Amino acid sequence: MTETSVQQHGQSTAEIGTERLLGKGLDVGTANLVAAVQNTDGSITVKLERNAFLDVKADVYSKAMLTKLKVPYVVRGEQLIVLGEASFELANVFGRETRRPMRDGLISPNEVDGLPMIRLIIERLLGEPAQPGENCYFSVPAPSIDRDNNIIYHQGLFEGMLRSMGYTARAINEGHAVVFSELAESDFSGIGISFGGGMVNICVCFKTIPALSFSIGRSGDWIDKNVADVLGIPKSRATFLKERGVDLAAPNGREEEAIAIYYRNLIQYVLTNIKARFESSSNMPVFQSPVPIVCSGGTALAKSFITVFQDEFKKMKFPIPVSGISLASEPLNSVAKGCLVAAALGDAV
Amino acid sequence: MNVREILQTHSQSTTLRELEAKGRSRVRVINANQIAELIEASVRRTLAQAETPDDLRALVERSKAEFFEMQRQRDSERKAREEGLRQLEEAKDELVALATEVEKLRETEGTKTARIGELEHQLSCEKGRVEEARRLVEMLTRERDVARQAEQEARAAASAVKAAPSPESTEMLSRLAAEVARLNERMNATPPPPAPATAPAATAESQALATRLDALSQGIADRLEKFGRTIGVSSAVDAQEVKYDALFNKQDSFESNLNTLEVKERQGSGIRGALDRMKRMRLGGKEEPDAAGDAEKK
Known part of the structure; x- marks a missing residue:
């Protein structure tokens, strides 16, 4: 390992390069994998990689070209598998779909091939543990209200993967991580929402304790699929158009119009379901004062996302009682930061 | 394209009463012909804006495609809605069936509870009878011992007075003989004690009763457990956490250039504020007023 020492609970040691504290946070997202570590100067270092890969035929020319372009790849049989963001860019160039x-x-x-590839990406992001059994908190989704999702297998799989890499792996709910990361000002009371790639995670928290997730x-992905269907383009292309930057309040052209329509529909769907779930839950905390809602995740990065969210919120x-709706300070890093808070606190979480 | 026909296909009829039930006392009404005219006028306006025949053709094709897409989406939404309603109906039926089963279980449980009470009462009576028999056997045993002792004393006194009989000793012997005769008569008149036969019978019955009670209890527990599983409530203990470590025991080695490439790093805003706040809260200290206020569970 390159980092020679670390610091925990006030015990400082010297280090070649960046000094950092023990504990790592990992956002295991459908679209992106994000790792976060805490530096001794109070800042954090974040590494992000797209959770995707693309296979291309292995030949000497391709391999040489990828090496020259510094594109990360592995050779698997007669295929070159390009990992991460580069696979997304290549897929768009060749009009193909990335493998997820x-x-x-x-x-x-x-x-x-998903499991070995995601492991390779995670190994790149996390590196080796600073000491055997270093804490690594990783995000898991909450049970879904509109589809079957086997979280036990998913969680167990990543625990096993991280353990095999030398970490003490612990899972934390994605929405809960958003609260840890963004709602310190309200004593970790409020509603954290993570608009990820595959799903939206919601956590209602009262003073750090999750009441409902x-x-x-x-x-x-749902937006991408629908936009791709109506425009007749590959999904990767729709993702590219969406991530290129769309102002949801003032879409420009047919493609952006389609994206804005599906964004609004998604926000409506999410808010309606959140409302229904809150109303049907018997163990909801009764807040005496209004609480904040904070939105995070890559899908929330679109321009005017919060404006549209507020528009739809006002209709219901x-x-x-809600005191305000805001966007996370760093929407893409928010879950990883929350995981890092949990990891820094250690077993007390 | 027949707008009236499409409206007919994609609309549903309702009654004023049903609308009232949904809280709608007033509705706006539009004639299907008017809708058709509006659509036609709109289409004509749009077509008039096309500058060339190609534009016009493209516009028509695009409009057709969009219309059919919308129609397809609406159909699929309607199907989904119908499917949802069907599932809701099924769920309702299942709920009714479950409620019926709960009621039956309650009734069965009531009957069984009454039977248990009856059997317990019988057991208590049998126990009383066994105790009474035991007391009787003990009393008779004591009386027989006394009689035997008196007989022995009488014989000893008779042999002692053979040598020189006196009127006092003759009288004493007569009294003793009378006493012995009385005791013997009483013992012979008493029916054989039922205890030795009743006690084992009572024990066997109580064991049978206990077995039946156990079976009954197990049956009720099994049925409740089965019922609980159907509604997602079970007393089953969670299994141990599944370990997937074995999946990663054998590491595939790939030829790659990953070791030569660094992942881009970015600096993010710190988490020290969040950590400090959380630690203070855990210690019970608070420096700022609570933004969320106190909360309580419903």
């Missing part, structure tokens, strides 16, 4: 190790927030049962099986009678 995860679907709807969980490890994909349809992708046979659930997920909804639509999010960024929400069962919980």
Whole structure:
């Protein structure tokens, strides 16, 4: 390992290069994998990689070209497998679809090569543990209210993977991680929502304790699929168009119009389901004062996302008094940061 | 394209009473012909804006495609809605069936509870009878011992007075003989004690009763467990956490260039504030007023 020492609970040691504290956070997302570590100067270092890969035929020319372009790849049989963001870019160039190790927030049962590929990406992001058994908190989705999702297998799989890499692996709910990361100002009371690639995770928290967690099986991928269907383009292309930057309040052209329509529909669907779930739950906390809602995740990065969210929110009678709706300070890093908070606290979480 | 026909296909009829039930006392009404005219006028306006025949053709083709797509989506939504309603109906039926089963279980349980009470009462009576028999046997045994002792004393006194009989000793012997005769008569008149036969019978019956009670209890527990599983409530203990470590025991080695490439790193805002706040909360300290206020569970 390159980092020679670390610091924990105030015990400082010297280190070549960046000094950092023990504990790592890992956001295991359908679209992106994000790892976060805490530096001794109070900042954090984040590494992000797209959770995707693409196979191309292995020949000397391709291999040489990929090496020259510094594109990460592995050789598997007669195929070159390009990992991460580069696979997404290549897929768009060749008009192909990327292969995705995860679907709807969980490890994909349809992708046979998914597990070894996601492991390679995670190894790149996390590196080796600073000491044997270093804490690594990773995000898992909550049970879904609109589709079957076997979280036990998914969680067990990543625990096993991280253990085999030398970490003490612990799972934390994705929405809960958002609360840890973004709602310190309200004593970790409020509603954290993560708009990921595969699903939306919601957690209602009271003073760090999750009172209600659930997920909804639509999010960024659902938008991409529908936009691709109506425009007659590959899904990767729709993802590219969406991530290129769309102002949801003022879409420009037919493609952006389609994206904005599905964004609004997604937000409506999510809010309606959140409201219904809150109203049907018997163990909801009764907040005496209004609480904040914070939105995070890559899907929430679209321009005017919060404006549209607020528009749709105003149209309904929400069962919980809400003090404000805001976007996470770093939407893409939010879950990983929350996992890192949990890891830094250690077993006390 | 027949707009009236499509409206007919994609609309549903309802009654004023049903609308009232949904809280709608007033509705706006539009004639199907008017809708058709509006659509036609709109289409004509749009077509008029096309500059060339190609534009016009493309516009028509696109409109057709979009219309059929919308129609397809609406059909699929309607099917999904119908499927949802069907599932809801099925769920309702299942709920009714479950409620009936609960009621039956309650009734069965009531009957069984009454039977248990009856059997317990019988057991208690049998126990009383066994105890009474035991007391009787003990009393008779004591009386027989006394009689035997008196007989022995009488014989000893008779042999002692043979040598010189006196009127006092003759009288004493007569009294003793009378006493012995009385005791013997009483013992012979008493029916054989039932205890030795009743006690084992009572024990066997109580064992049978206990077995039946156990079976009954197990049956009720099994049925409740089975019922509980159907509604997602079970007393079953969770299995141990499944370990998937074996999947990663054997590491595939790939030829790759990953070791030569670094992942891009970015600096993010710190988490120290969140950590400090959380630690303070855990210690019970608070420096700022609570934004969320106190909460209580419903």
